[in-house]
Amino acid sequence: MALTFDEARACVLREAGVSMGTESVWLAEAAGRVLAEEIPADRDYPPFPRSARDGFAVRAADLPGELRVIGEVRAGEFFTGAVGPGEAVEIMTGAPLPDGADAVVMVEYAERKGDRVSIQRSIAAGENFSPRGIEARDGDAVLGAGVRIGHAEVAMLATVGHTRVVVYQRPRVAIAATGDEIVEFHQHPARHQIRNSNAASLAVQVQRAGGVPEILGIARDNYESTRAQIRQGLEADLLLLSGGVSAGKYDLVEKVLAEFGAKFFFDRVKIQPGQPLVFGKVQDKVFFGLPGNPGSTMITFETIARAAIERAQGLRNPCLPLLRARLTDPVRHKTGLTRFLPAILSPDGATISPMMAHGSGDVAALARCNAFLVTDPDREAWATGEDIRVLVK
Ligand code: AMP
Ligand code: MG
Numbered sequence: 305m306a307l308t309f310d311e312a313r314a315c316v317l318r319e320a321g322v323s324m325g326t327e328s329v330w331l332a333e334a335a336g337r338v339l340a341e342e343i344p345a346d347r348d349y350p351p352f353p354r355s356a357r358d359g360f361a362v363r364a365a366d367l368p369g370e371l372r373v374i375g376e377v378r379a380g381e382f383f384t385g386a387v388g389p390g391e392a393v394e395i396m397t398g399a400p401l402p403d404g405a406d407a408v409v410m411v412e413y414a415e416r417k418g419d420r421v422s423i424q425r426s427i428a429a430g431e432n433f434s435p436r437g438i439e440a441r442d443g444d445a446v447l448g449a450g451v452r453i454g455h456a457e458v459a460m461l462a463t464v465g466h467t468r469v470v471v472y473q474r475p476r477v478a479i480a481a482t483g484d485e486i487v488e489f490h491q492h493p494a495r496h497q498i499r500n501s502n503a504a505s506l507a508v509q510v511q512r513a514g515g516v517p518e519i520l521g522i523a524r525d526n527y528e529s530t531r532a533q534i535r536q537g538l539e540a541d542l543l544l545l546s547g548g549v550s551a552g553k554y555d556l557v558e559k560v561l562a563e564f565g566a567k568f569f570f571d572r573v574k575i576q577p578g579q580p581l582v583f584g585k586v587q588d589k590v591f592f593g594l595p596g597n598p599g600s601t602m603i604t605f606e607t608i609a610r611a612a613i614e615r616a617q618g619l620r621n622p623c624l625p626l627l628r629a630r631l632t633d634p635v636r637h638k639t640g641l642t643r644f645l646p647a648i649l650s651p652d653g654a655t656i657s658p659m660m661a662h663g664s665g666d667v668a669a670l671a672r673c674n675a676f677l678v679t680d681p682d683r684e685a686w687a688t689g690e691d692i693r694v695l696v697k
Contacts, residue, residue: 306572309642320612337471343447348437353401360392361405364429408432450620472618477515478540482548502546525554547596577664578604599664629656646673
């Protein structure tokens with residue numbers, strides 16, 4: 305059954321659930337992992353009304369006017385008194401707003417004369433400081449389970465002092481190349497042979513998706529070898545096969561998976577590169593049969609299989625960010641397929657130039673491009689200057 309690109313992605317998100325357990329790691333090792341617990345605020349944030357400016361803490365009702373400066377408060381200090389009518393306290397960014405004050409006037413708008421300050425503009429109560437608890441209340445969830453821990457999430461964990469965090473385990477992902485013509489990439493190929501570049505590219509993509517790649521040996525295009533490889537691959541948490549899923553006489557991957565009792569959710573997707581793309585489960589483990597052309601393997605992994613690895617490790621919302629950019633040249637394609645075509649995105653992300661590539665086996669073009677333009681299946685042509693969707697490499 306052939307699905308559209310959107311249907312295939314939706315199918316993966318529906319069928320590939322969380323399959324990994326959890327473990328606890330130190331904050332310093334948490335980056336890149338998926339959070340498996342809800343993180344509560346350990347107090348109000350900010351914990352005190354915090355000045356957002358250098359200037360003067362005042363009572364808004366006193367302005368405009370001249371005020372008596374009764375002291376100073378810096379970040380890391382507390383002002384012990386209170387600001388009364390006609391008074392001000394000099395305050396620094398990050399310092400607690402003194403009692404009695406209800407606004408901060410920026411130093412740029414204040415003229416200091418000895419122990420007095422003249423402010424010739426009015427201000428609304430509440431300006432230039434963050435009230436206590438405005439970001440989070442004590443006990444509120446500041447992070448939920450299922451988010452990828454990046455630099456901002458690490459900052460949040462550090463802020464609340466959560467030095468050990470419960471995260472999902474990384475899935476081990478077996479990478480199994482098939483093909484009589486394929487040799488290991490450290491070997492010297494004969495003229496009719498090709499090095500196993502797919503295992504190399506998939507290992508990088510799996511790692512980037514949060515998985516632990518395990519590269520298996522190359523299966524030959526016969527039942528015995530393919531069976532042995534799939535058996536070994538099923539010891540991992542997920543299985544990626546490359547090659548052997550087209551309609552050729554020696555494309556055996558689907559047949560062997562069926563022998564293992566596999567359930568297939570789809571085996572064709574209306575995309576290019578990568579139409580013969582197989583997704584299913586065998587012995588409760590998710591597998592993908594990725595078409596072997598290097599461009600097909602890379603694109604089908606990135607746009608469809610990646611989401612399953614992300615789901616396995618608990619990511620709540622795997623996301624495929626597509627930008628839009630203006631074409632520097634016209635694009636035409638035959639309708640019916642979502643195509644991912646090698647392209648160069650300008651440094652400012654505004655324009656996209658299609659690149660000459662020679663089919664989905666053109667690794668040189670795949671290495672040279674920095675993006676793919678993404679054609680809509682029901683539209684035939686785009687003129688120069690029109691917007692088109694873009695997948696960043
Ligand atoms: P297949 O999907 O098995 O029909 O393979 C399609 C094409 O992709 C073949 O002609 C191979 O040249 C190429 N190919 C298959 N597997 C790999 C691999 N592991 N690394 C590099 N190229 C491959
Ligand atoms: Mg093959």
